[in-house]
Every structure is written in structure tokens, then in C-alpha cells.
Amino acid sequence: MTARPPAARPWWTVTAREIAVKLRDRSFLLSTAATLVLVAASIAASALLGDRAAEHVVATAGPEAAPVTARAAQALADAGEDTLTVHSAGSADAARAAVAAESADAALLLELDGWTVVGRDGVDPGLGRALEQAVADATLAANARAAGTTAEELTAGAEVRTELLAGGTDRGPVRLAMGFAFALLFYLSAVVFGMAVAHSVLEEKQNRVVEILATAVPVRQLLHGKVLGNCLLAFGQIALYAVVGLVGVNVAGTAADVGWALAASGWFVAFFVAGFAAQASVWAVLGSLASRPEDLQSSTGPILAVLVGALFVGLYAEGAWLTAASYVPVVSSVAMPVRMLGGDVAWWQPVLSLAVTLAAAWLLLRAGARIYERAVFQGGRSLSWREAARLEP
Numbered sequence: 569m570t571a572r573p574p575a576a577r578p579w580w581t582v583t584a585r586e587i588a589v590k591l592r593d594r595s596f597l598l599s600t601a602a603t604l605v606l607v608a609a610s611i612a613a614s615a616l617l618g619d620r621a622a623e624h625v626v627a628t629a630g631p632e633a634a635p636v637t638a639r640a641a642q643a644l645a646d647a648g649e650d651t652l653t654v655h656s657a658g659s660a661d662a663a664r665a666a667v668a669a670e671s672a673d674a675a676l677l678l679e680l681d682g683w684t685v686v687g688r689d690g691v692d693p694g695l696g697r698a699l700e701q702a703v704a705d706a707t708l709a710a711n712a713r714a715a716g717t718t719a720e721e722l723t724a725g726a727e728v729r730t731e732l733l734a735g736g737t738d739r740g741p742v743r744l745a746m747g748f749a750f751a752l753l754f755y756l757s758a759v760v761f762g763m764a765v766a767h768s769v770l771e772e773k774q775n776r777v778v779e780i781l782a783t784a785v786p787v788r789q790l791l792h793g794k795v796l797g798n799c800l801l802a803f804g805q806i807a808l809y810a811v812v813g814l815v816g817v818n819v820a821g822t823a824a825d826v827g828w829a830l831a832a833s834g835w836f837v838a839f840f841v842a843g844f845a846a847q848a849s850v851w852a853v854l855g856s857l858a859s860r861p862e863d864l865q866s867s868t869g870p871i872l873a874v875l876v877g878a879l880f881v882g883l884y885a886e887g888a889w890l891t892a893a894s895y896v897p898v899v900s901s902v903a904m905p906v907r908m909l910g911g912d913v914a915w916w917q918p919v920l921s922l923a924v925t926l927a928a929a930w931l932l933l934r935a936g937a938r939i940y941e942r943a944v945f946q947g948g949r950s951l952s953w954r955e956a957a958r959l960e961p
Contacts, residue, residue, distance in 0.1 A: 578785040582793020583800070590764070590801050599760070600805055604812050612816070622650040624695045627663035627672035636683070637676060639702035640695075650694055674699070747906045750836050751882025753809070754902050755875050758844055761802050762851040762871070765794060766864055769855030769944065778944050787944065788937045795848040795933060803841045810837060835918050836905035842922055843878075843901030846929035847871060849936030856944040856956075863950040878902045895921050897928035 590596050624644075626637055634654075641652040655672050657663035663675035667688050675686040676699060683703045685691055712718050772778040781790055810833060854867050881893045882902035893903035900921045907913050942959040943951050951959075 579789040579793040579796065582781075582785060582790055583797040586768070586794055586797025587801060589768075590797075596764075600808070603809065607809055607812050608816050622692065622694070624650055624652045624674070624692065625655050625672045626652060626695075626699070627655045627657045627666040627675040629657055629660045629663045629675070629677050632678050633676050636699070636702045636706045639705055640698040643698045643701060644694070650692075650698075652695070652698070743909045746832070746909055747882055750905050751879045751902045753806070754836075754840055754843065754882070755879040757802060757806065757840070758847065758875050759872070761798050761844060762847060763864070763868075765798050765848055765851040766855035766858070766868070767861065768794065769852050769940075770858050770861065770864065773856060773858075773944055773947065774860075776947075782945075787941045791849065791852055791937050791940045792933070794852055795845065798848055799841055799845050802844050803837070806837050806840050832905045832908035835908055835922075836901075838922060839901040839904055839918075839925065842925040842929060843898045846897050846925055846932055847874075849929075849933045849940075853936045853939045853943070853953075853956075856940050857951045857953070859948060859950045867950070874898055882906050895924060897925045900925055 626640075628634070628637060637652065637654045641654075644650045644652055655666060657666050657672075657675070660675075660677050660679075663672070663677060664686055666672040667675045667686050670688060673687070674691050674695060677684045677686060685696060685699050709718075712721070769778075772781070778787075778790070785793070813833075850871055851868075854864060854871070858864050858867060875898070878899045878901065881890065881899055885893055885903065885906075890903055890907055893899050894907050894917070896903070904913075904918050904921045908918065939953060939956045943956040946956070946959065
């Protein structure tokens with residue numbers, strides 16, 4: 569019987585095996601499906617809540633409230649958000665009773681010391697702001713008439729405009745939300761895939777499967793295949809989330825509101841893969857150094873600290889700190905896309921940052937392969953990095 573020739577690319581055989589095993593893993597499939605449902609549901613909820621207009625009922629006790637409620641109703645209508653209906657209660661007590669009975673959301677009363685807005689457990693913030701502004705405008709107009717002038721003359725030159733150097737509308741809330749999504753998604757996915765790599769290596773080491781695989785595949789290429797397989801899986805998962813997100817915002821009709829962030833989102837996918845590649849070999853080495861699952865709980869502390877740092881940079885870093893972090897491998901996977909949401913990043917900066925991350929991934933892969941080759945066959949006890957480096961290959 570003729571011996572079977574070795575595969576031309578043994579690392580690709582390992583890559584295909586890693587992907588096939590993961591795609592048959594029910595927990596992986598369920599978690600991916602659950603995340604997709606969560607992404608779609610959050611987009612749908614945001615669209616529904618954004619389009620839903622509240623209908624407010626305000627009780628009044630006299631005709632003096634009519635011009636105020638009319639101003640408030642107009643302000644809400646101009647904002648395209650809520651509607652306001654006036655309920656004439658006839659007296660202050662009746663207006664308060666209507667609020668207590670929940671037949672009115674609030675009451676607007678003119679008392680001896682000024683206007684009062686009455687609520688049951690609270691007053692809707694949008695309604696409260698509209699009523700307060702309407703009272704201020706109505707009072708200013710009345711005082712201006714008493715002084716023989718107009719409210720416009722009294723407030724001339726007091727307007728404050730907002731100018732955005734990048735043009736368009738204020739993107740602050742959307743930037744914060746997308747920055748949070750980038751940071752959290754990178755952290756969770758990196759931890760999930762990283763721990764999967766470490767546990768896969770440890771399981772093969774405990775079951776001595778790695779010794780069988782090593783007879784057909786060089787150990788270093790075994791590591792390369794594991795890293796590449798999990799990088800492809802991570803890329804596929806993130807790309808799937810992105811596709812569902814894009815379809816969702818188009819179906820919900822909000823694509824125009826977030827279209828400016830597509831470039832940053834595309835770079836986030838690229839940075840995610842590069843950032844995960846930079847740490848994948850480290851996760852594999854941690855698995856090879858351990859002798860039981862409990863060892864991973866203590867040995868993964870440093871890499872988890874880096875991931876937590878990336879999470880906090882994406883959530884809180886600004887200015888020079890964010891700029892510096894966008895060139896630090898792994899951390900840049902969050903920091904640079906978050907910077908790009910601001911729209912003030914030259915084209916060469918993400919290219920340079922991505923190149924630095926890829927270079928770091930290559931160096932870590934080569935350094936990790938040396939430790940992996942020495943540690944993966946050592947059973948019985950856990951090893952430190954220094955101990956593994958001293959072993960004979």
C-alpha cells in the first residue's frame with residue numbers, strides 16, 4: 569500500500585479543520601444567532617422609538633393658559649415629535665384631580681407666585697421643556713407689550729447658532745453609540761474567540777491529540793492553521809453582523825442618518841481581524857502552557873487587561889490620548905475606528921496603524937510559535953513563559 573503524500577499546505581488543512589469544528593459547535597452557532605437577533609432587534613427598536621410620537625394631555629384652569637399651551641403645542645409640532653391636547657378643567661383643584669386620575673399627563677396652572685406645572689409621578693422631559701419655554705416666551709411677550717416694545721426687539725442679538733466644521737447635523741449621540749458598539753463588540757468577540765483558541769489547544773494537549781497531529785503536520789504550521797482558522801471565523805462573524813446591520817438600517821429607513829459612519833465601520837472590520845490576529849497566537853500559547861482549564865483563569869490576566877484597556881479607550885479616551893492609542897496594536901482596533909467616527913483622520917493614518925498592527929501580529933506569531941513548539945507536548949503541570957522558553961524544541 570502506497571503511503572499517502574503529505575498535504576502541500578498542512579496549515580490550510582488545520583485551518584479547514586478549525587472552521588469545520590467551530591461550525592458544528594452548537595453553542596457557537598446559538599451565540600452567533602442570538603447576537604444577530606439582538607442587532608436586528610436593537611435597530612428595529614431604535615426605529616420604532618424614534619418614529620413614535622407621544623400624545624400629551626395638559627389640564628388647565630383658566631383662559632390665561634391658552635396662549636402658553638398654544639406655544640408649547642406649536643413647538644412640539646415643529647420638532648415633529650409629540651402632540652399636545654388641552655383639557656379645560658375649570659379650576660386648579662379639578663386640574664390636579666385630572667392629573668391624579670391620569671386623565672391628564674400634566675396640569676399648567678397660573679398661581680400667585682407664577683406658573684406651576686403639576687405632574688403625578690413625573691413630567692415627560694420633552695413636555696416639560698416645551699411648557700417651560702412657552703411660559704418664558706409668553707411672559708417675555710407680555711412684559712414687552714407693557715414696556716411699549718416687542719419681544720423681538722428685546723431679544724435682538726441674543727440668538728446662538730451652532731456651526732459644525734464638518735457640516736451636516738450634530739452626530740454626537742450616534743458617534744457615542746457606535747463607539748460603544750465598536751468597543752464592546754471587539755472586547756466580547758476577542759474574549760470569546762481567544763478563549764476558544766486556548767481551550768482548543770489545551771484540550772488537544774490533554775487528550776494527546778496534538779501528538780497524533782504532529783506526526784502529519786509540523787507543529788509550527790499547526791499553530792499557523794489554528795490562528796488563521798479562528799481569524800477567518802472572527803472575520804466571518806463580524807462581517808455577518810455588519811451585513812445584518814446594514815440591511816436593518818436600510819429596512820428601517822435610517823441609512824441616511826448613519827451612512828457617514830460606513831467608512832469607519834469598514835475599517836473596524838479590518839482592524840478587528842488584524843487586532844485579533846495580533847493576540848491569537850498569545851491565546852494559543854496560553855493554552856499550551858496550561859495543564860488544566862483552571863490554569864487559564866490565572867494565566868489570561870495580562871491579555872484580558874489589554875482587552876479591557878481597549879474597551880475603556882473606546883468608551884472614554886479623547887484628544888491626544890485617543891490619538892496615541894490608535895497606533896498601539898490591539899488597542900488601535902477600537903481607538904482608530906472611534907477616531908474615524910469624528911471624520912478628522914487623514915487617509916494615511918488608518919493605513920499606518922493597520923500596518924503596525926499587522927507587523928505586531930507577525931512578530932507575535934513567530935515568537936509564540938517558539939513557545940508553542942516547546943510547551944504543547946509538556947503535560948502534567950502548567951508552565952510559565954520563561955520555563956517554556958528554556959525547554960529544548
